[in-house]
Amino acid sequence: MTTFTVPTREQVATTNQVIFDNLQKALGFVPNLYATIAYSDNGLARFLAYQNAKTSLSNKEKEAVNLIVSQVNRCAYCQSAHLVLGKMNGFSYAQLLDIRKGKSEDTKLNALVSLAADITKNRGNASAEHVDLFFAQGYSKENLVDLILQVSDKTAMNYLHNLTQVPIDFPIAPAL
Incomplete structure (x- = not known):
């Protein structure tokens, strides 16, 4: 290669x-x-x-999405980068570890992370249960569109690293 x-x-x-x-x-x-x-x-x-375009998602929500998408796509570079960026956006290490595992103790964030993981794993064909939970937690149709765009942003970077394997210049994310 x-x-x-x-x-x-x-x-x-x-x-x-x-x-x-x-x-x-x-x-x-x-x-x-x-x-x-x-x-x-x-x-x-x-x-x-x-x-860097405007979005209805907060920086913290974007980082949660970035981290779970990178985990699902097995991108070591982006997992490493978003552990650092997640801490900078107010997450504890334990919270970031939970997000990497596809969950959060915060029910609203859990709905976001679960749906982002489902969208990524199933190429946009998320379960009705995850979509309904997302809306039940107060997210809007605008948020759903912005979530899909965030998944696409991170997936592009995941694919780029997974293909190129350029050196990771962040502290390496530990394996789960």
């Missing part, structure tokens, strides 16, 4: 170099998976615009 290396700033298009500079300023580094997207002259800008 083709080996992927992480492109450096000098190896990417000028438009991506500007994005690398902005990521360096904002995060202190350019995550390897973002750098890998820069193999595409337009992919990184397009993906970041999609990822």
